[in-house]
Amino acid sequence: MSYDDETQQIQPIExxxxxxxxxxxxxxxRHRSKLLRxxxxxxRRIKWTSVFIVLIAVIVVVVVGGLALxxxxxxxxxxxxxxxxxxxxxxxxxxxxxxxxxDFNRLQSSVVDLAGSLSTAHSRLNLVRSFRAWNTDLNATxxxxxxxxxxxxxxxxxxxxxxxxxxxxxxxxxxxxxxVQISSGERIVELLRLGRGLFLAANANLEAAQADIEKLxxxxxxxxxxxxxxxxxxxxxxxxxxNNILQQAPDLLTAALGLAGEQSYLILSQNSDELRPxxxxxxxxxxxxxxxxRITDYSYSPTTxxxxxxxxxxxxxxxxxPAWWIRYGQPIYAAWDGSWYADFPKTAEMAMWYYxxxxxxxxxVSGVLSIDIHGFEAILNALGxxxxxxxxxxxxxxxxxxxxxxxxxxxxxxHKRFIASVYxxxxxxxxNASADPDINTRLLGxxxxxLQEKHIMFYxxxxxxxxxxxxxxxxxxxxxxxxxxxxxxxDANLGNKSNRSIMRQLTLDVDIQPDGSLVxxxxxxxxxxxxxxxxxxGFNPPTLGPAxxxxxxxxxxxxxxxxxxxxxxxxxxxxxxxxxHTIFASRLTVPYxxxxxxxxxxxxxxxxxxxxxxxxxxxxxxxxxxxVGDQVNVQVTLPAGATAITINPAPSASYVLDRPILEFLMxxxxxxxxxxxxxxxxx
Numbered sequence: 001m002s003y004d005d006e007t008q009q010i011q012p013i014e015x016x017x018x019x020x021x022x023x024x025x026x027x028x029x030r031h032r033s034k035l036l037r038x039x040x041x042x043x044r045r046i047k048w049t050s051v052f053i054v055l056i057a058v059i060v061v062v063v064v065g066g067l068a069l070x071x072x073x074x075x076x077x078x079x080x081x082x083x084x085x086x087x088x089x090x091x092x093x094x095x096x097x098x099x100x101x102x103d104f105n106r107l108q109s110s111v112v113d114l115a116g117s118l119s120t121a122h123s124r125l126n127l128v129r130s131f132r133a134w135n136t137d138l139n140a141t142x143x144x145x146x147x148x149x150x151x152x153x154x155x156x157x158x159x160x161x162x163x164x165x166x167x168x169x170x171x172x173x174x175x176x177x178x179x180v181q182i183s184s185g186e187r188i189v190e191l192l193r194l195g196r197g198l199f200l201a202a203n204a205n206l207e208a209a210q211a212d213i214e215k216l217x218x219x220x221x222x223x224x225x226x227x228x229x230x231x232x233x234x235x236x237x238x239x240x241x242x243n244n245i246l247q248q249a250p251d252l253l254t255a256a257l258g259l260a261g262e263q264s265y266l267i268l269s270q271n272s273d274e275l276r277p278x279x280x281x282x283x284x285x286x287x288x289x290x291x292x293x294r295i296t297d298y299s300y301s302p303t304t305x306x307x308x309x310x311x312x313x314x315x316x317x318x319x320x321x322p323a324w325w326i327r328y329g330q331p332i333y334a335a336w337d338g339s340w341y342a343d344f345p346k347t348a349e350m351a352m353w354y355y356x357x358x359x360x361x362x363x364x365v366s367g368v369l370s371i372d373i374h375g376f377e378a379i380l381n382a383l384g385x386x387x388x389x390x391x392x393x394x395x396x397x398x399x400x401x402x403x404x405x406x407x408x409x410x411x412x413x414x415h416k417r418f419i420a421s422v423y424x425x426x427x428x429x430x431x432n433a434s435a436d437p438d439i440n441t442r443l444l445g446x447x448x449x450x451l452q453e454k455h456i457m458f459y460x461x462x463x464x465x466x467x468x469x470x471x472x473x474x475x476x477x478x479x480x481x482x483x484x485x486x487x488x489x490x491d492a493n494l495g496n497k498s499n500r501s502i503m504r505q506l507t508l509d510v511d512i513q514p515d516g517s518l519v520x521x522x523x524x525x526x527x528x529x530x531x532x533x534x535x536x537x538g539f540n541p542p543t544l545g546p547a548x549x550x551x552x553x554x555x556x557x558x559x560x561x562x563x564x565x566x567x568x569x570x571x572x573x574x575x576x577x578x579x580x581h582t583i584f585a586s587r588l589t590v591p592y593x594x595x596x597x598x599x600x601x602x603x604x605x606x607x608x609x610x611x612x613x614x615x616x617x618x619x620x621x622x623x624x625x626x627x628v629g630d631q632v633n634v635q636v637t638l639p640a641g642a643t644a645i646t647i648n649p650a651p652s653a654s655y656v657l658d659r660p661i662l663e664f665l666m667x668x669x670x671x672x673x674x675x676x677x678x679x680x681x682x683x
Contacts, residue, residue: 140225143213148232153202189253189259209236244471258292261291264362267298270371272627273499279457283303284419285303319334335351383433386426407540459475485607485620489553489555501536519602553586556581557582614679622671623670632667634674636661638659645678646677647675652664
C-alpha cells in the first residue's frame with residue numbers, strides 16, 4: 001500500500017465532518033474504559049487500604065509509644081512516691097515529742113515533689129489520652145494518675161491546714177519540739193478549727209480519688225498496674241484515716257480537756273502483774289476532773305468489796321457472767337473486778353456503769369482512763385521520783401516498795417492505800433511539772449508511748465469521741481475478725497502477781513488451702529524461770545499467792561473457726577462464739593520454774609480474697625493490754641506453685657520446700673499486721 005492509499009484510509013478517522021467518526025471514537029473509549037475500570041477500583045482499594053494500614057501503624061506506634069511513655073512516667077512517679085514514703089517512715093519512727101517543724105517541712109517538700117511528678121505525668125499522658133480506650137493498662141494508668149493527683153492535693157491541704165497549729169506549738173522555732181506548748185488545749189482547738197476549710201477540701205479530694213479508683217476493673221489489667229492500684233488504695237485509706245482524725249480533733253480535745261465545761265473521768269489502775277484480759281486486776285481506782293486542760297480535782301482509793309460503792313441489788317440482773325468465767329459470790333462484782341473482755345471499751349463501759357450506778361463521787365463520769373503498772377512506771381521515769389510519807393519512790397524501787405508494804409500489812413487494803421497515795425502524788429507532781437518544758441516534754445513522750453503500747457487506754461461516754469480515739473489507736477479496742485485472719489491471746493491470772501516473771505511466746509503456722517480457707521496452728525509457750533522470779537518483787541508465795549501460775553487463757557480467732565485438735569490442755573478448750581470472733585478458752589497451769597507449750601489447730605472459713613489476678617492474705621495480730629511485748633513467730637505456707645508478689649512487712653526469712661514458706665519474727669509491743677499478695681501457679 002502506497003503512502004497515499006494509507007493516508008486515504010486513515011483520513012475518515014481524522015475527518016471532523018462525517019457522523020461516523022465520533023461513533024468510532026466513542027466506541028474505542030467505552031472499550032478502553034471497560035478494561036481500566038477494574039484497575040481503577042483496585043487502585044482505589046489499594047489507596048484506601050494503604051491509608052488504613054498507615055493509620056493502624058500510626059495508632060500502634062502511638063499506643064505502643066504511649067505504653068512506653070506510661071511505664072517511664074510511672075517510674076518517675078514511683079520514685080517520688082518512694083521518697084515520700086521514706087520521709088514518712090522516718091517521721092513515724094521518731095518519738096512524738098522529738099518531731100519539729102523542720103520535720104513537717106521535709107514532709108511537705110516531699111508532697112510538693114510528688115505533686116510535681118504527677119503534674120508532669122498528667123501532661124505527658126495527655127499526648128495519648130485520646131487512645132486510652134485502645135488499651136486497658138493505659139486507661140487505668142491515666143485514671144490512676146488522676147486519682148493520685150487528688151491524693152496529693154488532699155495531703156497538701158492537710159499539711160497547710162496544720163501549719164498554724166504547728167507554728168504555735170513550736171513558738172516559731174523550726175528546730176523546737178512540737179510538744180512544748182501542748183498544754184494550751186484551747187488555742188490548739190482554735191487553730192485546728194481555722195484549718196477546717198482545708199480539711200474539708202482534702203475530704204473532697206479523697207472522695208474524688210475514691211471515685212476514680214472505683215472505675216477500675218482489675219480483671220482486665222496487667223499485674224504491674226494492679227500493684228500500682230493496690231499501693232494507691234493503701235495510701236488513700238491512710239490519708240482518709242488521718243484526715244478523719246484531724247477533722248474530729250477539735251471536738252475530741254474540747255471534750256477530753258473540758259474546754260466546754262468540766263469533765264470527770266474514772267481512773268482504773270490495773271495491776272498488770274496480775275494480768276487480766278483487758279490489762280490487769282483493778283487494785284486501786286480514782287477520779288479526776290478537768291477544765292480548760294487543767295486537772296482541777298482528783299482522788300485515789302483502794303479497791304475493796306465496798307469501794308467503790310457497788311450498784312444496788314436491783315441492778316444484779318443487768319450483768320450476765322459467762323459460764324466459763326471466774327465465779328463470784330457477788331456476780332455483780334464481775335463488772336468491776338477485771339472483766340472477761342479483752343476489748344477494753346467493753347470493760348470500761350461495764351466499770352463506768354458499776355461506778356455510776358453506785359452513786360460514787362463525780363458520777364456520772366464522762367469517760368474512763370486506764371493505766372497499768374508499766375504506764376505509771378513510764379510517767380514516774382519522766383518525773384524522776386515522787387515522795388510519799390518520807391519515802392522516795394523511783395521507777396527502780398516502785399514495785400519493791402509496793403510489795404514490801406503488802407507483805408508487812410495484815411489487812412489487805414493497807415498496801416492499796418499506799419499505792420493510792422503514790423498514784424495521787426504522781427498526779428500532783430505531774431500537774432506541778434507541766435510548767436517546766438523539759439519535764440512536760442518527757443511526760444508527753446511517756447504518755448504517747450504508753451498509749452501506743454496499750455499501757456494507757458481511754459474510753460468516752462461520747463461515741464463520736466470514741467471514734468477519734470479508736471482511729472488514734474488509743475482505745476484498746478479489738479479489731480473484728482471477719483474477712484481476714486486474726487490472732488489475739490489473753491491471759492487471766494487466777495491467783496498470784498508473777499506475770500512480770502513469765503515470758504510468753506506465740507507461734508502461728510498458717511497453711512493456706514486452695515479454696516482460700518486456712519488450717520492454722522497456734523502455740524502459746526510459757527517460760528516461768530526461777531532465776532527470773534527470785535528477783536521479782538511480785539513473786540512472794542504465799543503472801544502474794546501460790547507459786548504456780550494458774551491461768552484462764554482465751555485465744556481469739558476468725559469468726560467461724562473450728563478446732564481440729566489440741567495438745568497439752570488438760571481439758572479440750574471450750575468454743576465461744578461472738579459476733580466478731582470465735583474464742584477458744586481453757587484453764588491451764590504453768591508450774592513454778594517450769595515451761596509449758598499449749599497448741600491448738602483449727603480451720604477457718606475462706607479468708608483469702610481475690611485481687612485482680614492475685615490472691616491477698618491479711619493477718620491482724622493484736623496485743624493484750626498490760627503485756628510488755630510477746631515474741632511472735634508467724635509462718636505462712638502459700639499454695640503449691642504460688643509466687644509472692646508483695647509482702648508487707650518484709651519477711652525475716654523465705655524458702656521453698658514443696659511449697660513457698662514465709663517467716664516473720666516480731667515483738668508484739670503494739671498491734672501488728674501482715675499482708676501477702678501472691679499469684680497461684682494456675683494464673
